[in-house]
Amino acid sequence: MKETRAKYWRKSLNLSEFKIPKGKIHILKDRCKGCGFCVEYCPNNVLELSEKFNAKGYHPPKIVNENDCVNCGLCEMVCPDFAIWCTLDKEVCLES
Ligand code: SF4
Ligand code: SF4
16 A cells, blocks of 8 residues: 555644635637637646537537636636636635
């Protein structure tokens, strides 16, 4: 069995001060050209390319794990067509 030192770790006394942002994703499907950059660069695998076509005949992204979105904004930064962006939905305590 792999030995772990986790039992020696202790929680920071100010852990409750740290919050994890949760994002709300917005997609303009018909503006997307299906490049997949947002899917590729999302650190939490929140997105996948849809099987459906948009009005231009491309596969836009679909949200598969919205709860894992941390509002990092990477999808928004890499999208060449300004078709996806994220806004802060809420912040949850690190301990919860
Ligand atoms: S904001 Fe970050 S975590 Fe959320 S979908 Fe975009 S890349 Fe993924
Ligand atoms: S990065 Fe933009 S254009 Fe590319 S798949 Fe995502 S939403 Fe569509």
